Amino acid sequence: MSAPPNLSLKKLALQLGISTAGKSQDQLAAAIKSAISAASGRRVITSFVPYNPSSSIIRGETMIGVDSVAGAAYYRSATNLYRSTDFGVTSSSALSLPAVTSPYTVGKIVRWNGSLWCIGRDATTNNMSVYRATPTTGNTPLVWSGPLLAMNTGTSGFGFGPSLSEGDALYLYVAEYGLPSLSGGGRVFRLPATDSAGTAWQTILGPLAGTTHMHAVATDPQNPGHVWVTLGDGVAACVKRSTDYGSTWTDMVSDSRWQTVQISFDANYVYLAPDVTYNSLVVYNRATGAFQIGASAYHAYLPVLSPGVFFDAGTTSGSTTLTMKSFVTSAFDPTDVGRPITGQNIPAGTTIAAYTNAYQVTLSQAATATLSGGYIHIQRPERWNANCFLGAVDESVGAYYFAANDNAAGPAGIAGRFGLFVVPCVGAAPQFLDYLPGTGTQVFIALGRVWFGQYNRSLISFASV
Structure with a gap:
């Protein structure tokens, strides 16, 4: 016989307009799941704008952190660090990096307790470490400290908290990725906000027997003192939580099928990005205290548009001929006739009317302007x-x-x-x-x-x- 529903489940049901009268816990949970699924199916996008690569890329650099206080994004290139305050349209001069073996080892930048913090591989010891700098503006270079925390050789920083939502005010957290060859894998550290030197790191989790990696650490902005950690690979107790800033820990799930990496939060759920081959999203339901699959389709077969995206298309104003200008990209296929096509200078509702060869097709509507090297997207079915x-x-x-x-x-x-x-x-x-x-x-x-x-x-x- 199923147990009567708990108070959290009843509260969620009432919020969804579901009667709790005469329902067991299992029956109420099923009704809630059905209601959420039905509601989510009626949610539609109202502000979609296709990707415009010209406004998104800074010289091939990779964004590794956002300073929400200053409204700045930090980008890492093959040689240095840059800052942008206009979403990547322009960027600063080179800002300098810590003394690391390579810019590619700088995994993430966060702002916490008035400073910028990052992880990278120490050029002297080859260990991953933590570095700190005082924020600057414009083209003023950053002056980074020396290494403040020595982690195991070869480890990398998958997770680095607190999150970009400013995290908690008492501690900064770092998860050590760990090596399979090390007994117990990685560790989790915290740094008190009262430590002005930035060196008083405390080990609060690990090494743990049978654990290969610490995948991520994040603080829950909805609950001060709550810290979440995800572990892998193949570890049953793959999600842990602390409610006292990392002093003690609870296993939240003991099944490696829920193995995850990146962690994020809202008022209703904890969102966990899966590190398995059969889920798009895993969530922890705060109301029910249970883990569940958060998306209604398995990610192994996502229905999306095919790789019919190209960046060297040429159009002529008033002409229905579309040509790949470089004559290098073999873009078109005879089966594309009748398929919708979108892109720069292509009117809405246009389809491919005729196939000439792999580099040229005829459109159902004439282009609105002349352009060489434009972006196009052919809608092809694929999973x-x-x-x-x-x-x-x-x-x-x-x-x-x-x-x-x-x-x-x-x-x-x-x-x-x-x-x-x-x-x-x-x-x-x-x-x-x-x-x-x-x-x-x-x-x-x-x-x-x-x-x-x-x-x-x-x-x-x-x-x-």
Whole structure:
């Protein structure tokens, strides 16, 4: 016999307008799940604007952090660090990096307790470490400290808290990725805000027997003192939580199927980006205290547009001829006839009317302007075998964004492309938004935008219908 529903479950049911009379806990949980699923299916995007690469990329650099206090994004190139205050349209002069072995080892930058903090590989010891700098503006270089925390050789920083939402006021947290060859894998450290030197790090978790990696650490902005950690690979107790700033820990789930990486939060859920091959999103439901699949479609077969995205198309004003100007990109296929096509200077509702060859087609409507090297998108049916371990929630509306890869499922030469997806709310199916110009260190939600690698765009608006 099923137990009577607990108070949290009853509260959630009443919020959804569901009667609790005569229902067991299992029956009420099923009714809540059905209501959420039905509601999410009626949520639609109202502000979609296709990706415009010219406004998103700074010289091939990768965004690694946002300073929400200063309204600045930090980008890492192959040689240095840069700052942008206009969403990547322009950037500062080189700002300098800590003394690291390579700029590529600088994994993330956050602002905490009035300073900028980053992780990178110490050029002297080859260990991953933490560095600090006083924020500057404009083209003024950053002056970084020496290494403040020595982590294990070869470790990398998958997670670095507190989050960009300013985290908690008492501690800064760092998760050590760890090495399989090390007994117990990685560790989690915290730094008290009262330590002006930045060196009084305390080990608060690990090493743990049987643990390979610490994937991520994040502070819960909804609950001061709550810290979440995800572990891998293949560890049963793969999600842990502390409610006392890391002094003690509780295993939140003991099943490696829920293995995850990036962590984010809103008032109703904790969002966990999966590190497995069968989920797009895992959430912890605060009301029910249970983990659940947060998207209604398995990510291994996401229905999206095919890799029909190209950046060297040429149009002529008043002409229906579309040509690949470089004559290098083999873009078109005879099966494209009748398919919708969008892009620069192409009117809405245009389709491909006729196929000439792999480099030229005839459009159903004439181009509105002349352009060489434009962006086009041919809508081809495809399903991706995606990897979704990077994602974050827009806590203002509960929309979850994640980056995925087609895992070489596309045509030769353009396979392995990354795409941006959104889950409008828990229980909804992922929706494809844009192709991405490359990979990134994580998905950021900050300054009213979603950021990933060389890409950023305004957050999506939604309406219930």
